[in-house]
Amino acid sequence: MSIRKAVVTAAGWGTRFLPATKAQPKETLPLVDRPIIQYVIEEAVASGIEQIIIVTAWGKRAIEDHFDRSFELEHALEKKGDLERLAEVRRISSLADICYLRQKEQLGLGHAISTTRCLIGDEPFAVFLPDDIIDGEEPCMKQMVQVYDRYKCSVVAVQSVPPDAVDKYGIIEPRPMSERVYQVMSVVEKPHPHEAPSNLGIVGRYILTPEIFEMLDRTPPGKGGEVQLTDGLQLLIQRQAVYGYEFVGTRYDAGTPLGFLKASVDLALRRPDIGPEFRRYLQTLNLSDGHNVDSVREEHESSAKG
Ligand code: G1P
Numbered sequence: 001m002s003i004r005k006a007v008v009t010a011a012g013w014g015t016r017f018l019p020a021t022k023a024q025p026k027e028t029l030p031l032v033d034r035p036i037i038q039y040v041i042e043e044a045v046a047s048g049i050e051q052i053i054i055v056t057a058w059g060k061r062a063i064e065d066h067f068d069r070s071f072e073l074e075h076a077l078e079k080k081g082d083l084e085r086l087a088e089v090r091r092i093s094s095l096a097d098i099c100y101l102r103q104k105e106q107l108g109l110g111h112a113i114s115t116t117r118c119l120i121g122d123e124p125f126a127v128f129l130p131d132d133i134i135d136g137e138e139p140c141m142k143q144m145v146q147v148y149d150r151y152k153c154s155v156v157a158v159q160s161v162p163p164d165a166v167d168k169y170g171i172i173e174p175r176p177m178s179e180r181v182y183q184v185m186s187v188v189e190k191p192h193p194h195e196a197p198s199n200l201g202i203v204g205r206y207i208l209t210p211e212i213f214e215m216l217d218r219t220p221p222g223k224g225g226e227v228q229l230t231d232g233l234q235l236l237i238q239r240q241a242v243y244g245y246e247f248v249g250t251r252y253d254a255g256t257p258l259g260f261l262k263a264s265v266d267l268a269l270r271r272p273d274i275g276p277e278f279r280r281y282l283q284t285l286n287l288s289d290g291h292n293v294d295s296v297r298e299e300h301e302s303s304a305k306g
């Protein structure tokens with residue numbers, strides 16, 4: 001059986017993005033003109049996933065509304081004759097079969113995954129952390145499904161991270177297997193740089209076998225007092241093989257203001273409708289060291305007005 005179901009975790013507080021996330025789910029912040037979470041739902045669908053479980057929490061209702069029908073909005077667009085936007089709004093509400101599950105207490109990523117056991121059942125499934133936006137020709141999860149189909153075991157997405165950033169990731173001890181594929185010999189959550197087994201960090205895409213649920217039941221709170229998925233994976237490794245896959249694509253950490261800005265700029269530049277003009281605007285900014293960006297912007301604005 002290949003991968004039919006996915007879990008998207010969206011219950012976190014979004015503290016790295018406060019105050020924007022005080023009253024708005026971070027998953028609904030727009031990258032160009034789409035909420036962050038729509039990118040991962042589209043990636044899931046493009047990877048052959050049929051059913052998606054979004055783990056939400058208190059204050060996250062906007063996510064449900066985004067993927068629901070909105071008859072009033074549709075009616076208004078129809079009346080205005082804005083058929084393009086109407087089609088897009090309707091497309092979003094029929095992207096996938098989505099259900100929502102509330103994580104009542106934020107006890108960690110591992111805990112969020114274990115709450116989905118009743119809906120996943122006894123089959124392998126994908127996990128998406130929506131902070132991680134991965135852009136590329138072939139969807140990251142589609143690449144991972146191919147690795148799963150070949151090895152039939154859990155697969156985690158990995159990428160090289162700077163040595164001084166290993167304490168922000170789950171880090172794997174890799175044993176090379178084939179091109180871009182490693183067997184994970186051990187895994188550690190956010191190690192100190194001098195204790196990291198490599199600089200291959202896990203990013204927010206996983207394919208997990210259902211045995212992970214049993215492992216998570218046995219996983220005590222770890223780093224930060226939270227039940228860590230990484231610790232559950234370390235238990236799983238002792239029972240069955242887990243692979244790491246170095247995906248092809250560019251990953252952005254859209255859960256921080258800087259990563260979000262980088263993703264916004266790159267994705268906007270690639271959009272055929274606004275990309276060319278946005279590029280021309282960026283070219284008017286002389287960003288060389290010491291140059292006063294404000295004065296360039298004023299020049300641009302006055303020439304635009306004139
Ligand atoms: C989580 C995981 C970590 C992983 C990271 C990827 O950490 O616990 O192992 O490397 O996502 O984005 P978080 O960034 O949620 O603290």
